[in-house]
Amino acid sequence: MNTDTGTNGSAATDSGTVTSTGPGTEREPKHEALRTALAALIDDGLAPHEALPSERDLMQRYSVSRMTVRRAVERLTQEGRVYRVQGAGTFVADPATISKSLHLTSFSEDIRGRRMVPDSRLLVLERTEADLDCARDLFLTPGSPVVHLERLRTADGEPMCLENVWLPEALVPGLVEHGEPQSLYSWLEQAGAAPETADQTIRATVVGPREAALLDVPPQFPALHVERVTRDIRGRAVERAVSLYRADRYDYRLTISRERRG
Amino acid sequence: MNTDTGTNGSAATDSGTVTSTGPGTEREPKHEALRTALAALIDDGLAPHEALPSERDLMQRYSVSRMTVRRAVERLTQEGRVYRVQGAGTFVADPATISKSLHLTSFSEDIRGRRMVPDSRLLVLERTEADLDCARDLFLTPGSPVVHLERLRTADGEPMCLENVWLPEALVPGLVEHGEPQSLYSWLEQAGAAPETADQTIRATVVGPREAALLDVPPQFPALHVERVTRDIRGRAVERAVSLYRADRYDYRLTISRERRG
DNA sequence: TAGTGGTCTAGACCACATC
């Protein structure tokens, strides 16, 4: 539920052979190219629960080793697009059941995924001192300088969520002077602290008078209270966010799985 | 605040070699045994951000191939116990950041993980006909026979959650006559429909009069409304559940990650 | 019995980080 992310696009190839790196092309691992090819193969012609070609078939068709095939199929399995049954084969998952597992997405991505138009209004952008909660979550000493943003997030122009974010100032120097950034995540990436995981705690609550006014609901209106601590790959806490979502406009959807044995 | 882990002991071995299968022992894949050994190695003597032995080291120490090492380390990465940096090494993740990603757990497991004692009171156990919501989620035609349970779930004796569950009767014949089962998931497993994934939708709401009385809270008290559709490996919907959690006693915790390319 | 996915080996070259 935060700002945007850049992504790569670049799909490729339904030709008979997976090209790992073309000249001038960005190097794409073969297993990744194969995954794309298989995904296309599924979309184009395979019905749910229909079998994919066997792994040994795929080796020959795409001129790759078994391990490369398995990595590609493994990815599709993790994405929930296919399922494997030992001794029987690999089969197309029912589209109704496909839902990629949890990924870290920004508020904008989330809202666009619901076919609405995201926007936000900056209410607060300041340099301040970490309070106890903030210090605990960000592993700072209380009183350390942090950057604080408060934003009213909207979808199709309607208030959806009131969001408060705190970042260690050391990570984003100059942010306050710069003004509201296009994307907080980009700032963090450029600081060498790309967001990698987030721990979230979700509660039900009712809004107070100030929140009610901002979110345009009556006092005591129910809301989802989401607390998030975001970390980079090294486990450093890079962001703390507390968001309040209108219960009538927002629900939280996720897919969970039994433990995978790979 | 978490640290529950729980389970599998059998650390096995500080000997130089990982034993994949002993005679009479259940066959355990080498990569799994190695994962356990590495986890123990980390717990015993490595500080956060300290480097693990290189993959080639581990090959020799444990007399396994590189791929086996990589599968073991891969698992630890997915569990958030270590992180890899290309060209530099594999490092121990900060314990504060370790949090198992989402797994499908039962209410009982969940509550025990919070160090409370779960219990439940059966309010309804009946054979009935699928209504529209139920038919949609379970892919049945409206009016199909389903088994319906309503249970008041408690933690340390205090009401925590009011849960309604519907299952296709064809999957659990005899359940109504049998009485409240020890574990619904076991019933489903024995029916060849082991739960594999679940889609959940979480909303904030306030309780109505009946729910308020059962949960022992005032009317209009906030609550988490969780709707779940559970599926087996083939994508068949095997269970629909709607739960209402007291907001003061329950929060929903999860860890999400950026997309992995591993 | 034949075919499938699950596991494992012993190599190899590449891209990247560190010194």
Added chain:
DNA sequence: ATGTGGTCTAGACCACTAT
């Protein structure tokens, strides 16, 4: 320059499912 993880190959045997 050395060592690390990332990718890839070409085999092999096992466990399981179908028939």
